[in-house]
Amino acid sequence: MEILTIEHEDFKMLVECNKFSHISQNAGKNVGKENLLSFYSWSDGVKSVKISDNEIENNTKSDAIFFDNADYPIWIEFNQDVKDAAFGSMLRADSENFTFRHGILAGFLNYGNEIGRSEIIVDYQKDKQKKRFTFTFEVLSQKLDYHSHWKKIIHDIENEYRLLSLDYLRRTYHSFSPDSQGDTPELIWWNIFNGEQQKFINACKNIIERPRRKFTGENTYKRIDQIRRIPQNLENLLAEHRTNSAYLYCVENQFHTNDTTENRFLKHAIKTISKKYDNLKKQIETNEKVSDNFKAELQSTSKVLDRLAKNPFFRTVGNFTGINQESLILQRAFGYSQVYKTYNLLKRAYSLNDGLYRLQTKDIATLYEIWCFIEVSHIIKDQLHITDDDVEHRNRPELSGLFTWELDKGSQSKILFKKDGVELAELYYNSEQSQTIGLENLESPTTIQKPDIVLQLVKTDITEGKKLTYLFDAKYRIDHRDKNNVDTPPEDAINQMHRYRDAIYYRNYDQNALKKEVIGGYILFPGNGEKAKVQVSKFYETISKVNIGAFPLRPGDVENRVLLEDFVSRLLQSPSASIIEKVIPQKGTFLETGNRVLIGIAKRNEDLFLNRTASIYYTGAKFPTTIALDGLHFFAPYIKGKGIRDIYQIMRIRTITSKEAHQSDEPGDDLRLAFHLKFHHAIADDFVKIDPKKMIDYAFADTTFEKWQTLILR
Numbered sequence: 127m128e129i130l131t132i133e134h135e136d137f138k139m140l141v142e143c144n145k146f147s148h149i150s151q152n153a154g155k156n157v158g159k160e161n162l163l164s165f166y167s168w169s170d171g172v173k174s175v176k177i178s179d180n181e182i183e184n185n186t187k188s189d190a191i192f193f194d195n196a197d198y199p200i201w202i203e204f205n206q207d208v209k210d211a212a213f214g215s216m217l218r219a220d221s222e223n224f225t226f227r228h229g230i231l232a233g234f235l236n237y238g239n240e241i242g243r244s245e246i247i248v249d250y251q252k253d254k255q256k257k258r259f260t261f262t263f264e265v266l267s268q269k270l271d272y273h274s275h276w277k278k279i280i281h282d283i284e285n286e287y288r289l290l291s292l293d294y295l296r297r298t299y300h301s302f303s304p305d306s307q308g309d310t311p312e313l314i315w316w317n318i319f320n321g322e323q324q325k326f327i328n329a330c331k332n333i334i335e336r337p338r339r340k341f342t343g344e345n346t347y348k349r350i351d352q353i354r355r356i357p358q359n360l361e362n363l364l365a366e367h368r369t370n371s372a373y374l375y376c377v378e379n380q381f382h383t384n385d386t387t388e389n390r391f392l393k394h395a396i397k398t399i400s401k402k403y404d405n406l407k408k409q410i411e412t413n414e415k416v417s418d419n420f421k422a423e424l425q426s427t428s429k430v431l432d433r434l435a436k437n438p439f440f441r442t443v444g445n446f447t448g449i450n451q452e453s454l455i456l457q458r459a460f461g462y463s464q465v466y467k468t469y470n471l472l473k474r475a476y477s478l479n480d481g482l483y484r485l486q487t488k489d490i491a492t493l494y495e496i497w498c499f500i501e502v503s504h505i506i507k508d509q510l511h512i513t514d515d516d517v518e519h520r521n522r523p524e525l526s527g528l529f530t531w532e533l534d535k536g537s538q539s540k541i542l543f544k545k546d547g548v549e550l551a552e553l554y555y556n557s558e559q560s561q562t563i564g565l566e567n568l569e570s571p572t573t574i575q576k577p578d579i580v581l582q583l584v585k586t587d588i589t590e591g592k593k594l595t596y597l598f599d600a601k602y603r604i605d606h607r608d609k610n611n612v613d614t615p616p617e618d619a620i621n622q623m624h625r626y627r628d629a630i631y632y633r634n635y636d637q638n639a640l641k642k643e644v645i646g647g648y649i650l651f652p653g654n655g656e657k658a659k660v661q662v663s664k665f666y667e668t669i670s671k672v673n674i675g676a677f678p679l680r681p682g683d684v685e686n687r688v689l690l691e692d693f694v695s696r697l698l699q700s701p702s703a704s705i706i707e708k709v710i711p712q713k714g715t716f717l718e719t720g721n722r723v724l725i726g727i728a729k730r731n732e733d734l735f736l737n738r739t740a741s742i743y744y745t746g747a748k749f750p751t752t753i754a755l756d757g758l759h760f761f762a763p764y765i766k767g768k769g770i771r772d773i774y775q776i777m778r779i780r781t782i783t784s785k786e787a788h789q790s791d792e793p794g795d796d797l798r799l800a801f802h803l804k805f806h807h808a809i810a811d812d813f814v815k816i817d818p819k820k821m822i823d824y825a826f827a828d829t830t831f832e833k834w835q836t837l838i839l840r
Contacts, residue, residue: 612655646673
C-alpha cells in the first residue's frame with residue numbers, strides 16, 4: 127500500500143507499508159484518532175507531496191503514516207542526470223539497508239521502538255554537484271500518545287534520575303530548550319554543537335576575514351628627523367635640545383590591532399570546541415553502529431575546526447582571560463554574536479520543551495521499563511505512608527561507553543524503604559545478564575533470567591528478616607483487544623512470568639540446598655480499558671488464583687493504576703502466614719506455614735524471660751488436651767501483671783517428670799512438658815496486656831500470628 131508519494135525535480139519517491147490499515151486502526155484505538163497527527167516539512171525542489179493520494183503543504187500537520195515497529199519499503203527513482211545516490215543516515219544499518227542501482231535507490235526503514243521526530247535524508251550527485259534532500263516527519267507510537275504520554279514518562283524519569291532519558295545514535299530526536307543552570311554532559315554538548323556546527327564555522331570564517339580591530343598606542347623613542355609630525359607636547363623639549371641632533375624624543379605610535387577582548391574570546395572558543403569535538407569524534411568512531419559516511423563527515427568537520435584554530439590570524443591575538451563587562455560586539459556584531467551564542471549554549475543544561483535544538487532519547491520500550499520501575503517505587507512509598515527521608519536510594523545512573531547514562535542493575539540498583547529505622551521493602555531494577563539474578567542468594571541454575579523489577583517485602587512476623595519476592599516485568603507491547611474492549615498483555619510475556627517463578631531459586635549456602643523463591647510474577651503493560659472490565663479480565667483474575675497476571679499501567683490512567691496500588695497495599699499489610707498459605711503447593715506435598723503461637727503463663731524464671739535469655743519452659747501438671755502439639759512452632763511467655771512482649775521459636779518439645787523439672791522437692795512421676803526455646807523477635811516495644819479470661823484455665827492460649835491481638839485486654 128502506497129502511503130507517501132514525493133515528486134521532486136530530480137526524482138520520485140514512494141513509501142509503502144503493507145499492514146498500514148491494521149497499524150493505523152490499532153493506533154487509533156489505543157491513542158485516539160485525533161492524536162494521530164504528524165508535522166511534515168521538506169527541503170527545496172519538491173513539486174508535490176501526497177499522503178494516501180491527499181496532497182499536503184510544506185510545514186503543516188497531516189495524518190501520521192510513520193509508526194514504531196513497522197516496515198516501510200522505500201523506492202526513489204532518479205532522473206538520468208543523477209549519477210550517484212545514498213541514504214544519508216548516521217547509522218551503518220540504515221545505510222546498508224539501501225542500495226543504488228540503475229538510477230533507483232531502494233531500501234526499507236523500521237524504527238523499532240524509537241518515536242519522535244525523524245528524517246529521510248538522501249545524498250546524491252547531479253552535474254558533478256553534491257546535493258541533499260531532507261524530508262522531516264514524526265514517528266508515533268501505536269500504544270501511547272507521543273504528545274502527552276511520552277512527555278509524562280520523560281518528565282517522571284528526569285525528576286528521579288537526571289539525564290537518564292538521553293541516548294545517542296537513534297533514528298529519532300526531540301526538541302528541547304536550554305536552561306540557564308544545570309549539568310552539561312558530553313551528550314548534551316554534542317547534540318547542541320552538531321546542530322550549530324556549520325553556523326559556528328561560518329561565523330568564525332567571517333570574523334577572520336573581516337575582524338573587529340581597535341586603535342592602540344605604543345611609546346617609541348625617535349630622533350627629530352624620524353618624526354614626521356611633531357606633537358604639541360614635544361615643542362618645549364624640541365627647543366631645549368635643538369642643538370642635540372642625537373636626542374631621542376618619546377613619541378606614541380598608534381596602529382590597528384587584532385588583539386581585542388572579542389578576538390581573544392574567539393580564539394578561546396575555537397580551541398575549546400575543536401578539542402572537545404575531536405575527543406567526542408574519537409568516542410563515536412569506536413561504535414560499530416556508525417556509518418562510514420557519518421565518520422567521513424566527522425573527520426571533515428574536525429579538520430575544519432583544527433585549521434581554524436591554527437589560522438595565522440591568531441598569532442597576534444593574546445590569550446583569553448575573561449570578560450570583565452558585557453560586550454556589545456559579542457552580543458550584536460556580525461559573526462561574533464553567533465560564536466558567543468553557540469558557546470553559551472554549550473555551557474547550559476536542557477529542558478524537554480518545544481525548542482529549536484535536537485535531543486535523542488532512549489527508545490520508548492526502555493523508557494517505559496524505567497518509568498514502570500519508578501511508578502512501582504512511588505506506589506510502595508505511598509502505601510507505606512512514609513516520607514522521602516525514609517526512602518534510601520542506592521541506585522544511581524552510571525556512565526556507559528558512549529557518554530550516555532544507564533541505571534545500575536541487580537544488587538547495585540536497590541531502593542530501600544524504611545519506617546522508624548525498620549526495613550519494610552526492597553526494590554531492584556534487575557536486568558542482569560547472568561545466571562545469578564544479581565540479588566543475594568538468588569540464582570537461576572538452568573538459563574539466564576532477566577526480570578525487570580524485583581520487589582522483596584521484609585517480614586518479621588514469622589521469621590526474623592524473612593523476604594517475600596515478587597517479580598514485575600514491564601512490556602511495551604499489547605496483544606489484542608478483547609470482547610470487553612480491554613487491551614490484553616502478550617501471551618508469551620505471561621508465559622515468561624511462569625518461567626521466572628519456576629526458574630529462580632534461593633540457595634542456602636550453609637546447607638547448599640535450593641528452595642523456591644518467587645511467590646508471584648506480574649506483567650506491567652501500556653494497556654487501556656475500563657477499570658470494571660479490567661477486573662473481570664482473565665489476565666487480572668489469574669492474579670488471585672495463581673499469583674501470575676498483569677496490570678495495565680500507562681501515564682495518566684489513574685483508575686487502572688488503583689488496581690496496582692491496591693495489590694501492593696495488600697502485599698504490604700498481609701501477614702506472612704496468610705500470604706504463604708495462598709501459595710499453591712506441589713501435588714503430593716503440603717505447605718507448612720508455622721503460624722501457630724502458644725501463649726503460656728510464666729510462673730517461674732520470669733527474670734530470664736524479661737532478659738530474653740530463657741532457653742526452656744516447663745508446663746504445670748495440667749496441660750490442656752485441646753492444644754495439639756503437632757504444628758506448634760512458636761511460644762510467647764505471659765508475665766503475670768505485665769502481659770506478652772516476645773516471641774520464642776520452639777526448637778523441640780519433650781516430656782519430663784516433675785522431679786526432672788525440679789518443680790517439687792517431693793518425689794513424683796507425673797509427666798510435664800518441656801519446651802526448648804530460642805528467642806525469635808519482639809512483637810511490641812513494651813508488654814501488651816492479655817485478658818486472662820480468654821485463656822484456657824487462665825494459663826494458656828492457642829492462637830496464631832493473625833489472631834493473637836483478639837486476646838488483648840480492652
